[in-house]
Amino acid sequence: xxxxRQRGLGGPEVLxxxxxxxxxxxEGHILIEVTRAGVNFTDVQGRATGMRTMVDSGGAPQRLSxxxxxxxxxxxxxxxRADTGERVVALCGTGGYAEWAIALEExxxxxxxEITDEIAVALLVQGTTAWHLYTSxxxxxxxxxxxxxxxxxxxxSIAVQLGKSMGAARIIGMASxxxxxxxxxxxxxxxxxxxAPEGLTDRLLQANDGExxxxxxxxxxxxxFEGCFAALAAFGTVVVYGVASxxxxxxGARSLIAGxxxxxxxxxxxxxxxxxxEGALDDLFARVLEGDLRPVVGATYPLGEAARAQEDLxxxxxxxxxxxxxxx
Amino acid sequence: xxxxRQRGLGGPEVLxxxxxxxxxxxEGHILIEVTRAGVNFTDVQGRATGMRTMVDSGGAPQRLSxxxxxxxxxxxxxxxRADTGERVVALCGTGGYAEWAIALEExxxxxxxEITDEIAVALLVQGTTAWHLYTSxxxxxxxxxxxxxxxxxxxxSIAVQLGKSMGAARIIGMASxxxxxxxxxxxxxxxxxxxAPEGLTDRLLQANDGExxxxxxxxxxxxxFEGCFAALAAFGTVVVYGVASxxxxxxGARSLIAGxxxxxxxxxxxxxxxxxxEGALDDLFARVLEGDLRPVVGATYPLGEAARAQEDLxxxxxxxxxxxxxxx
Numbered sequence: 001x002x003x004x005r006q007r008g009l010g011g012p013e014v015l016x017x018x019x020x021x022x023x024x025x026x027e028g029h030i031l032i033e034v035t036r037a038g039v040n041f042t043d044v045q046g047r048a049t050g051m052r053t054m055v056d057s058g059g060a061p062q063r064l065s066x067x068x069x070x071x072x073x074x075x076x077x078x079x080x081r082a083d084t085g086e087r088v089v090a091l092c093g094t095g096g097y098a099e100w101a102i103a104l105e106e107x108x109x110x111x112x113x114e115i116t117d118e119i120a121v122a123l124l125v126q127g128t129t130a131w132h133l134y135t136s137x138x139x140x141x142x143x144x145x146x147x148x149x150x151x152x153x154x155x156x157s158i159a160v161q162l163g164k165s166m167g168a169a170r171i172i173g174m175a176s177x178x179x180x181x182x183x184x185x186x187x188x189x190x191x192x193x194x195x196a197p198e199g200l201t202d203r204l205l206q207a208n209d210g211e212x213x214x215x216x217x218x219x220x221x222x223x224x225f226e227g228c229f230a231a232l233a234a235f236g237t238v239v240v241y242g243v244a245s246x247x248x249x250x251x252g253a254r255s256l257i258a259g260x261x262x263x264x265x266x267x268x269x270x271x272x273x274x275x276x277x278e279g280a281l282d283d284l285f286a287r288v289l290e291g292d293l294r295p296v297v298g299a300t301y302p303l304g305e306a307a308r309a310q311e312d313l314x315x316x317x318x319x320x321x322x323x324x325x326x327x328x
Numbered sequence: 329x330x331x332x333r334q335r336g337l338g339g340p341e342v343l344x345x346x347x348x349x350x351x352x353x354x355e356g357h358i359l360i361e362v363t364r365a366g367v368n369f370t371d372v373q374g375r376a377t378g379m380r381t382m383v384d385s386g387g388a389p390q391r392l393s394x395x396x397x398x399x400x401x402x403x404x405x406x407x408x409r410a411d412t413g414e415r416v417v418a419l420c421g422t423g424g425y426a427e428w429a430i431a432l433e434e435x436x437x438x439x440x441x442e443i444t445d446e447i448a449v450a451l452l453v454q455g456t457t458a459w460h461l462y463t464s465x466x467x468x469x470x471x472x473x474x475x476x477x478x479x480x481x482x483x484x485s486i487a488v489q490l491g492k493s494m495g496a497a498r499i500i501g502m503a504s505x506x507x508x509x510x511x512x513x514x515x516x517x518x519x520x521x522x523x524a525p526e527g528l529t530d531r532l533l534q535a536n537d538g539e540x541x542x543x544x545x546x547x548x549x550x551x552x553f554e555g556c557f558a559a560l561a562a563f564g565t566v567v568v569y570g571v572a573s574x575x576x577x578x579x580g581a582r583s584l585i586a587g588x589x590x591x592x593x594x595x596x597x598x599x600x601x602x603x604x605x606e607g608a609l610d611d612l613f614a615r616v617l618e619g620d621l622r623p624v625v626g627a628t629y630p631l632g633e634a635a636r637a638q639e640d641l642x643x644x645x646x647x648x649x650x651x652x653x654x655x656x
Contacts, residue, residue: 136563136588221581234598235464240581253549253568253576256593260464263591265584270562 002326003098004306005070009050012307020072023095025102030090031082032103036117036300037096038076039322040125041244044310046073073306074324076124077101078117087111089120089281091272097306099326109278112285119288122295122321126154128280129241129268133159133217135280136271137239137264140167144214147172147204147228150244151189152180152319157296158284159217160187165292168215172207174200174224176316183296183319195220200227212236222247234259241266296320302328330654331426332634333398337378340635348400351423353430358418359410360431364445364628365424366404367650368453369572372638374401401634402652404452405429406445415439417448417609419600425634427654437606440613447616450623450649454482456608457569457596461487461545463608464599465567465592468495472542475500475532475556478572479517480508480647485624486612487545488515493620496543500535502528502552504644511624511647523548528555540564550575562587569594624648630656 005018025031045051050064064071074096078089082100089111090103111120133155134140146163150156151173163171173184174195181192191207193200204213204227212233218225219242226249229238240249240263251263271277287293298320301309305324312318331348353359373379378392392399402424406417410428417439418431439448461483462468474491478484479501491499501512502523509520519535521528532541532555540561546553547570554577557566568577568591579591599605615621626648629637633652640646 225581234602240585242585243581248581251579251581251591253553253571253579253591253593256591257568257570257595258593258598260592260594260598262593263579263581263584264588265581265586265590266588267585270586270588274562 001099002303003072003095004074004303004324006047006073007070008066009048009064011048012311014047015073015307015310017304017306020098022100023102028105029102030088030105030108032077032079032088032090032092032101032108033082034077034079034096034099034101034326036078036121037074037098037101037303037324037326038121038124039301039306039309039313039324040075041313042075043073044314047310073097074101076121077103078111078120081108087113089117089124091124097303097324097326099303106276107272109281112289114289115285116297118297118300118321118323119295121323122154122297123158123281123284123288124277125268126321127158127284127295128271128277129155129266130158130162131280131284132268132271133239133241133266134162134166137266138215138217138237140215142167143169145170145172145208145211147174147213147216147231148184148189149174149195149216149218149220149224149228151175151184151187151192152296154321155219155241156217157183157187157320158293160184160189161293164188170208172204172213180319187294187296195224197223197227200224201230204228204231215239217241219244221245221249225249229255232259232261235261237262237264239264239266298322300325329427330631331400332402332631332652334375334401335398336394337376337392337397339376340639342375343401343635343638345632345634348426350428351430356433357430358416358433358436360405360407360416360418360420360429360436361410362405362407362424362427362429362654364406364449365402365426365429365631365652365654366449366452367629367634367637367641367652368403369641370403371401372642375638401425402429404449405431406439406448409436415441417445417452419452425631425652425654427631434604435600437609440617442617443613444625446625446628446649446651447623449651450482450625451486451609451612451616452605453596454649455486455612455623456599456605457483457594458486458490459608459612460596460599461567461569461594462490462494465594466543466545466565468543470495471497473498473500473536473539475502475541475544475559476512476517477502477523477544477546477548477552477556479503479512479515479520480624482649483547483569484545485511485515485648486621488512488517489621492516498536500532500541508647515622515624523552525551525555528552529558532556532559543567545569547572549573549577553577557583560587560589563589565590565592567592567594626650628653
């Protein structure tokens with residue numbers, strides 16, 4: 001089968017299109033004929049650092065060493081089960097950038113006929129993350145102002161769309177370009193502001209009629225976190241679910257006590273290994289079918305252009321979920 | 329009237345019993361004939377550092393300088409309203425260690441006849457704090473294990489007693505002596521363990537059948553916070569509502585993300601200046617009257633022995649709420 005092989009740590013040059021034997025599924029695993037493989041930031045980060053999440057061993061992060069290579073990257077696929085012919089979307093950990101992949105049966109989810117592969121892949125990780133930011137982290141009462149960082153991104157664009165039905169009175173989307181801010185507004189953001197750290201606190205307050213904000217979904221860290229935290233109301237919550245800046249915030253307890261503020265960490269892996277993704281996926285699929293949710297789907301690249309897809313993602317040249325088509 | 333005057337910052341020697349004119353209540357304030365004044369850690373801390381909470385100006389902490397002295401300490405009193413003759417408990421900010429004190433009308437709460445002064449003073453700050461640790465910070469579902477630090481202390485002893493009815497499956501009380509642990513058990517703690525930081529994580533896990541704990545009410549900080557945080561389950565929460573050790577914790581976001589854990593700050597002043605204390609007090613009074621709650625009342629000292637009361641509190645020689653009697 002055709003597959004992308006990563007021969008070591010490094011830049012896009014470590015990825016190459018090769019012929020490999022079709023993988024054999026071990027006990028409890030499913031062989032899937034891949035029709036779309038999702039491209040994620042974690043794939044790009046893992047290419048350079050070797051860090052990857054071992055989805056099939058409870059999520060313990062693992063750092064690959066040179067001895068572990070070559071590997072086939074790619075943690076999420078849509079495709080067809082080899083055993084039953086059923087369309088599925090699956091978390092495969094690694095091996096997704098290929099014509100065939102294997103996944104644990106309990107991390108393989110059936111797809112309604114009306115859900116396209118691209119939408120399925122857009123919802124599997126980023127959609128369920130956005131869903132749990134509300135349902136597991138920040139339960140809202142209909143009064144709150146919610147700030148969504150990277151509002152045109154994978155999780156952010158879903159979080160913006162879910163906001164009103166999850167009880168947000170107002171949704172402030174943050175994005176780095178005018179085009180992305182327009183997208184956030186078209187998805188239902190009440191306001192859209194520039195995500196640059198300079199003056200961020202003032203822009204947040206201004207976008208909320210001069211009032212501090214109640215909930216922030218932070219996947220950036222660093223100065224952006226600081227700017228958002230400074231705009232947080234008493235009893236407010238920052239949900240931290242990523243550190244895209246590479247600068248994880250440290251929070252002093254005194255700054256939480258005065259104002260009775262909260263910081264909540266969130267990692268989808270904790271959901272995967274406890275309640276599972278079914279509840280979130282079922283609800284997200286239903287919303288798509290009812291026309292209430294429109295995942296933002298970006299370009300699909302031929303499998304052989306995986307390196308270009310990763311670089312486009314890394315350089316923020318894209319909008320919407322990127323996929324690879326193993327058959328082209 | 330007789331009052332305790334603090335002439336500057338320092339040890340117990342800065343407190344002296346003096347005769348002062350009865351205070352005149354400004355507009356919106358109530359004159360109260362004090363029957364019991366509560367003694368708090370914040371009084372003792374404020375004696376040395378000058379820090380005090382300005383309850384009548386929205387809670388902004390203020391540091392007294394030598395120019396501000398002398399002052400009459402004491403932030404909470406039970407007594408009788410001079411204008412209506414009604415029994416009340418009140419947050420007065422300062423001036424409580426005296427025969428007469430003044431408090432904002434909205435921080436003055438009527439007392440049911442069956443509630444003694446000592447119980448009222450025990451509930452006003454520490455009781456309402458314990459109540460909000462559950463109702464505003466850590467909503468429980470009946471499945472959780474809750475860890476209560478200082479389980480024989482003012483807020484802790486109430487938190488232990490409220491636990492079951494607030495949805496805790498198990499309550500682990502932490503205390504520094506065998507006598508205090510026995511008290512915690514008698515108040516309804518499922519387990520009581522030594523609060524020393526050495527080996528604390530192991531003792532917590534052991535007390536919870538080897539499982540990590542779900543909620544911690546932390547008022548210590550420092551190594552005790554670290555020991556508790558290390559025993560926290562995925563999706564667990566530490567509510568930080570004080571820093572008795574003087575070492576406020578700093579929390580790295582990464583340690584919250586992996587495990588989807590939360591840190592919530594809590595400060596009663598945020599409740600006082602928003603929803604107010606009435607809801608908590610009404611419920612706490614009702615629980616006392618129904619026999620479901622037994623605030624731990626300690627010694628009552630003559631007003632002139634305020635310095636000794638503060639030192640006994642500081643040296644941890646006492647159990648239960650300490651009061652001063654201005655008429656003895």
